[in-house]
Amino acid sequence: MPPENAHMSSGRLATFMVGQGPKRRASSAKKRGGAALLRWPHAKPSPEELAKSGFYYVPSASSPDNCQCFACGVMLDGWEPEDIPALEHHAHRTECAWALQCYIKHKFDIDEPIDEDPMSEEYVKGREATFEGWPHEGKRGWKCKVAKMVEAGWFFDPSPSMEDGVTCAYCQTEIGGWERKDDPM
Template identity: 35%
Template sequence: MSTYDERLASFAPRKLKSSKKTTINALLAKGWPHPTSASTSNGRPYKATPTTLADAGFYFDPRADKVDNVTCFMCDHSLAEWTPEDDPFEEHLNMGSKCAWAIARCSIELNRQLDGSFVFRSEDRLPTAKVMEKARAETFRGHWIHDSVKGHTANSRKMAKAGWTFNPGEAEDSDIATCYYCGKSLDGWEAGDDPLAEHRKRMPKCPMFTAQLVEEGGPEPTLPDPVPIPLPPASSSSSAPKKQAKSRRIEP
């Protein structure tokens, strides 16, 4: 479940090989029990959809007594009993675990405004903060193929320092790295590549290079009315990471 595509697919109704009629099999066959898009015609929209849950690191993992249980691929913590207001990114970060995905990926969404800009009110959440860099480095640990090449300049330490998070694809030798601030993904890293220069060259306005701390008591960002989160394409077989602009109200 380390890839986004695997996690997203886990929420779809499944044809199971086993014919055993267990409760879990019945739940997996039905798929995610809540609305699967943010805009529903019957009732309130859910912030937790297969798209946002998979992006926040969760895969569908129902239990007999928790039909909407999800589990994080990285920290193995589970969450269930989702309400429309529950934000997967916020919930993951609030689970109390020191999950690298929660810090490196989920915390970013809490700083993102509806217009796509960022407001950073805590030094620990600045893209260049040590705690953020450490969490990004954690996502590469044990998986980054270039760490085994002596002298490779795109090693996981330099990748994390330059704002990149490991975002594996299906291939064994996948080396897709994503900056979750600007949404840029790059793969095919070569010895000699400078992860910071590659990032800055392509996305000079990325918060990695422009973010500033907004002091407490500083001007409040104005939030427009919430807009529905756009649906992902109906079918997608690409293993490349899919980044979408999130349109979500950030609670103060």
């Protein structure tokens, strides 16, 4: 189960910053030879790259670099320095909405042409799936409903400072603080 705030990149990142491992009292661990807390073992990929790609850190003694996606639950380990988390995530779980958005963002970041149709059924469903928990969906009279947000090309990308933050995967514009009359188009 993901941490309570695993949908936020900063919450995911925090899981890489603290030692993970068995919960034993310090005195018990010393007496038994102790199970050391596990820390992220690689310089690359970085915890920041992994967190942005939807992963939080869930190591075990047999898999000290195991990560899990907060959205789809896929678990990946065996990370290599040349691995790009956004691409690995998408390759292993193409139906994950978050993986799809990260894949698009990665292509944009490296100036690779995005040949896919942003209004294709796959991309529309992917954006729509990110809006679980959209805070304005149930509000009467609000224009920024999920269907309009998705049609406008937004995906839900909340953060501690913007609970209703959205990002356009194609131009990387990020906005939040939506109000009743704001039109997503």
